[in-house]
Amino acid sequence: MQDDLVKRLSSPVPRYTSYPTAPHFNDSIGTEVYADWLGLLGRDNRLSLYAHIPYCDRLCWFCACHTKQTLRYEPIEAYLKGLHAEIAAVGARVSRDAPVTALHFGGGSPTLLRPQDMIALKHCLAQNFAFASDAEISVEMDPNDLDEARHDALSEIGMTRASLGIQDFDPKVQKAINRIQTFEQTRGVVEAARARGVRSVNCDILYGLPYQTMETLAETVRAVITLAPDRIALFGYAHVPWMKKHQTMIDEAVLPGIVARFHQMTMAAEMLVAVGYEAIGIDHFALPADRLALAARQGTLRRNFQGYTDDQADALIGLGASSIGQLPQGYIQNMPATGEYLRRVEEDGLAAVRGYALTxxxxxxxxxxxxxxxxxxxxxxxxxxxxxxxxxxxxxxxxxxxxxxxxxxxxxxxxxxxxxxxxxxxxxxxxxxxxxxxxxxxxxxx
CATH class of the missing domain: 1.10.10.920 (Arc Repressor Mutant, subunit A)
Incomplete structure (x- = not known):
């Protein structure tokens, strides 16, 4: 009976990281409206910043993020120049009395940046926004990118939370999704971050991947548990090849079916709860002392474009190509194409191309x-x-x-x-x- 229920209730629906969702954004909300909205942010508004790095040195076939592969650093250098310019333009329109309480570097692969560029980007943000002394700074990390110099740079920018994409440790699954990453690599990154004082580690696991079985997923979950991350995100693989063409590299014939996905999710969740993690929303887990668990118990858990969060900021400002912001008046999204994003920033400082004004x-x-x-x-x-x-x-x-x-x-x-x-x-x-x-x-x- 449960399997029948799963089949009937699995029709595609939004993930609801916003409402209305992004397909309802329109081009009547552009740079002029965005500039007006930014100008209304003042001392009574806490800010959260998101900086998007849309580059990777390899494409993972499962990924649905706005990113592109590059083996040359020159495009990244050009992009960073434009990102610095947008940060300055946005910062000039926002009151310095509005404190920044959270900053998230996402991608793509932010850890692809050279150490000096990571530090320069954080310095640019600090020059243009007023950071609270206890601001949380989180970074999405690819263990394949990291070395001692980058770990030191992440420490210098004040990273407080490390977010590691793991997905699955099974070699066959990794090959099928073009994400080769050993457990030893991952453990080394976790240890390096904690050795530098990072107080929170998040790990992402995916279910519903090609060739994934209950047994292989269980092995991955057991391995992740040994790392003792403070938070774990257990996401279902979103197969959207009509939107992300590189997902056509995944053979749909070897993807678990809807019922199998559900049982994978249920098993992994039960394993995490059994060792002391608290279930948060539909796909997150946290140790009892973690801020996300505290927010869930206190009824202050939030949901935004980054998923579940304890971030209580009044406005989320998105910086970089394709990034989405959420302000009191509504949503705003930057131009996704990096070349056009850079052109717009050079001309106007802002790159907003669509959004939605809330009723x-x-x-x-x-x-x-x-x-x-x-x-x-x-x-x-x-x-x-x-x-x-x-x-x-x-x-x-x-x-x-x-x-x-x-x-x-x-x-x-x-x-x-x-x-x-x-x-x-x-x-x-x-x-x-x-x-x-x-x-x-x-x-x-x-």
Whole structure:
């Protein structure tokens, strides 16, 4: 019966790292609007920064990020020059009274940067924004890029959280996804980061990969546990070859089916919980003392374009090609193509090409969807009064029609049941007023 349920509820839906989701962004929101929004950020707004490095020295076939392969450093140097210029242009429009409480370097492979360029990039950010003394600085790391000089540079920029993509340690799986990375390499990176004072380590594991079985995934999970990461993200591989052409290098015939994926996810989650990790949302796990676990217990867990976070900033500013920002007024995205991004930055300083201005109904539904994804429920009393009746009717109507035991109404709260939690994306979609009119295609829900 559970397998039948998985098949019925696995229809593609958004991952809901925003609402409305990116396919609903439009080009009526550009640099002029973005400049106005930036100018309204002041001392009452805490800021989070995201800096995107869209380059790798190899392409992993599973990856759905905005990145490109290069074996030459010259394109990276040119890109960094433009990124510095955008940082200066954005910083000039934001009040220096607005403190930066978090900075995340993502990609691509930020650790591909030369040590002096890592340091120069952080220096540029510090020159143009006011960093809080306790700001969290996280970096996505590829163990294949790292050496002692880069580890030292990461220490110099003040990295507080290291995020390592592992995916799977099985050689056959690694070959199929073009991601060769040994356990010994990974352990060395974790030890080097901790030796330099990094207080938080995150590891990413993927299920649903080609040739992956319950046994091979279990071996990977056991190996990751020995590293004692503070956080673990357990993501389902999103096969979207219509969007990322390099994913056509993966043979669909050797991908686990929907039911097999679900059992892989369930097994890995049970293994992590059994050794003391707390389940966070639909795909994260954290040790009890980790800030993400504390946020989940306190009801302050958030969800943004980086996934689950304890970041309580009022605005997320995206820097670099394709990066997305989330400001009080709405969303903004930079030009994805690096060449065009650089041209726009050179001409105008900003490179925003599309976005979305939130309505009051959008805010109400964004709140509901975020709480479903983070807390597996919400209280009707927390809804804005103007939309409380409408959303309550949708919630009670869905619960009344639910024959699968996914949710229930508990007094003045809408709650997912334990059986419904793995399908939180599907339940969240019930409250998505834009989904039916969307042009985007999404990955399967489990």
């Amino acid at each position: 009051e109904e959008d805010r109400a539904r964004a709140f509901v969807i975020e709480r479903v994804m983070c807390d597996f429920g919400f209280a009707f009393a927390d809804l804005p009064s103007a939309f409380r009746r409408t959303i309550r009717a949708e919630a009670t109507g869905f619960a009344a029609a639910d024959r699968d035991g996914l949710c229930r109404i508990d007094g003045e709260r809408f709650l997912l049941t334990p059986a419904g939690r793995p399908f939180a994306r599907t339940v969240a979609a019930v409250f998505d007023a834009h989904l039916a009119s969307g042009r985007g295609r999404h990955s399967i829900a489990v």
